[in-house]
Amino acid sequence: MLTILSRSLTFVLLALAFAVLVLLNNTFLKDTRLDLTEQQIYSLSAGSKAIVADIDEPVNLYFFYSDKASTGMTQLRNYANRVYSLLEEYASTADGKIILHKVDPEPFSEAEDQADEFGLTAASIGAAGDAIYLGLAGRNAYDEQAVVAFFDLQQERFLEYEISKLLHKLSDPKPVHVTVITDLPVNGGQNPMSGRFDPAWVLFTQLEQLYEVETLGNDAQSIPEETDVLMLVAPKGYSEALLVAIDQYVLAGGKAMLFLDPVAESDPMAMFAPPAAENPLASLLAAWGVSFDPNAVLLDAQNGLEIRTQNGVERHLGYVGLTGDSLDVDDITTAGLQVINGASFGVLNKQQGAESSFTPLLQSSVHAATIDAPRYGQLRDVAELARAFDDQQQRYTLAARIHGKANSAFTSIPEGVEWQSPWLSKGAAINLIVVADTDLLTDRFWGSQANFFGQNVFTPFANNGDFVTNAVENLGGSNALISVRGRGTYARPFEVVQALTVKAEQSFRAQEQRLQDELAQTEQQLAGLQAQQAEGGALILSPEQQAAVDQFLDKKIEIRKELREVRHQLDKDIEILGMWLKVLNIAVAPVLLVSILWLLSRMMRRRAGRKAK
Structure with a gap:
């Protein structure tokens, strides 16, 4: 009787203790959280x-x-x-x-x-x-x-x-100010080759609808103070004063997006000038942790786009459409995009000894190689370009995000350059996105124009505009926002069930394929018999023919029934596998844990009893 009262009192005390702990938790620890997920998905970065x-x-x-x-x-x-x-x-x-x-x-x-x-x-x-x-x-x-x-x-x-x-x-609701420095006709103008007036590039028209955009020529000497994102497109002929301004802007925490290109096919004057032998930003890129060869053009056998030529439709290895694993799914600028098209991409690499991080955003396929820019410009024939391709079995980086510490490209203020602000020799956290192509900005590589009742309608078939807009929006935020990366997901796949599902499917697929083949043969034989009847002009079948038709129809019905049974069995087995695993996790595991605790408690009681004796 005393033992029963003791147990009852124990349960009452446990219930009271539980209620008191819940009350204390709801009162004093309601804001306390413990995130035990693998990637801390319920915690803030x-x-x-x-x-x-x-x-x-x-x-x-x-x-x-x-x-x-x-x-x-x-x-x-x-x-x-x-x-x-x-x-x-x-x-x-x-x-x-x-x-x-x-x-x-x-x-x-x-x-x-x-x-x-x-x-x-x-x-x-x-x-x-x-x-x-x-x-x-x-x-x-x-x-x-x-x-x-x-x-x-x-x-x-x-x-x-x-x-x-x-x-x-x-x-911080103020609008993002984007400063574009380029000599390319991004805002439209008279084409020196055709003499006609070309409209503004759609991508830059879209940027103007979303942000405050200011466009300067390559002869600019400084960067506007209100600049939130600096966009350099096909840089060339920069003065030393502008290079100093860019260098100090980036080291001071300014965000920039660079579009380099070994062969800028979007430049109407490119055919009159040989490809650049040197990169005007070489010293700045090296200080930031990036290397770019202005004489190397990417050829990609797997991602080459098909274009129409005089010989029909051919694959152009220099015109590249990046899809799938060529796009970084973990970066906000490229996640969710389907395809990005461009032409004569260059190649980026991380500078040896650089302190900054180098994260590829766009990459070629493994079936890629590079060719000298002058030779690429000479090989106008698509077939000749394909013959010149030598597969290097290597992936190349075509766009990258640069973040982290970097040094100035200048040891001191160059002579003849006036600089009033404090001089920075090192930047703590630079933020750049470098793209080794300018042609992806042009309309023809990501959309088509059509006249609809007097209005020009632009229909995109690639995500070039989304990529640039995402990048500007990301860079236009604070350093804290840029640092927020993609996290894990709360839904964890039932990997064991998935593996067993694949195994079960493999075991049934062979049987399903055999039945499909038998069904096809039966239908073919039945169709042949009906064709013979039509050729003979007979309206009534002979007993032998009727028996054959009935036999084929019965066999067809039997095969269809067996095929349905195979598919039903496949789904049933998968459901059973999942059910058993759920039972093991939901029921068996807790019972096993309670049993272990019960055994441990009995062992402790026996040990205590022995010590009492």
Whole structure:
């Protein structure tokens, strides 16, 4: 009796202790979090924390999520919880500067009208075609707004970046100023070859719609103070004063995007001038940790584009379309892009001994090689260019992100150059994107023009414009925002089930293929018999012919039935495999753990009893 009372008292005390611990946790530790995920996906990176720390005035965040309308959509609901948990982490880190609101925009409600006013996107994926919202809207103390129209599950790696970008816009809403230095006719003008007036390049027209863009010629002597992103396109003939200005701008933390090219086919005057023997930015690039050979042109046998020539459609090894693993899926500038087209790409390499990091964004295939720029210019025939190709079985970097420490290209201020600002001999954190091509900026490599009722309509067939816009938007943010990289995903694949699924599919595919072949043969024999009947003009089949037809029809039905059974068995076996693994993880593992704990407790009791005796 005493033992029973002792056990009952123990359970009561445990229940009380549990209740007290829960109460203490909810009262004193409600803001304490422990992220045990592999890639810390529920925690903020140092860059995001810096952005939150820079918020001066309170920011209201409205998380619009169609909770009721998404009932039964397990994947979407899990992702919505993931997004909201991360938003709570932002609010917790902001120490009251971020006010988080969760809104369910039910159909025909004021909340739905509010979502529409913010400009959020609704996806019609509900069971009854209801509008599903999963977006974020923010408003600062000055009523300036920024939104994430819809959180795409396919872009989960950049979830933190999207939220941090929105907060950065609200805390620093001034427009991004882009300074372009080039002599190429990016803004249109009279073509010296044809004499006609060419329109502005579509890519730069789009940039002007998004940012404040100022274009200067290669004869510029300085960089405007308000510059947020410096874009150098086909640099040549730079004065020493401009080189000094670029050098000091980058070392001071200025962001830049460089478009170099061994053969700038987009330059209307290129045919009158030989390819550059030297790179005007060679000394600056070397100091930043990059090397670029102006005499090397990339040829890519795998990614070469097909073009129409006098001999028909041929593959041009110098005109390259980058797809798949040629694009870095972990960088915000190239993630999600499908294809980037260009011509006569150059090659980039990391400078030996450089302190800065060198991250490839665009790469060739493994079936690539380089050719001298003068020879490339002479080989106008596509077939001759193909014959000159010598596969080096090597991947080349065509665009790269440069970040980190770098030195000045000048030991001191050059004579004759006036410099009033403090001289920097070293930069702590330079931020550059270098692209070894300028032709990808031209219209013909990423879109087509068509006249639609008197209006020119540009239809893109490549992502060149997206790549440049993403890069400018990324560089236009703060250093903290640029440092926010892609993270992991909350959904972990059931790798064991996937492996067993592949194995099961392999075992059934052979049988399925055999049945498919038998079915095809049977249908072919039946068609042949029917064709003989048509040729003979017989309306009534002989008993032998009818028996053969019936036999073929029965066999056809039997094969189809067996084929359905094979496919059903495949799905059934995969489901059974998954079910058993779930049982092992959900039921067997906890029971095994409890059993081990129970055995340990009994062993400890016996040991205590022996010591008491």
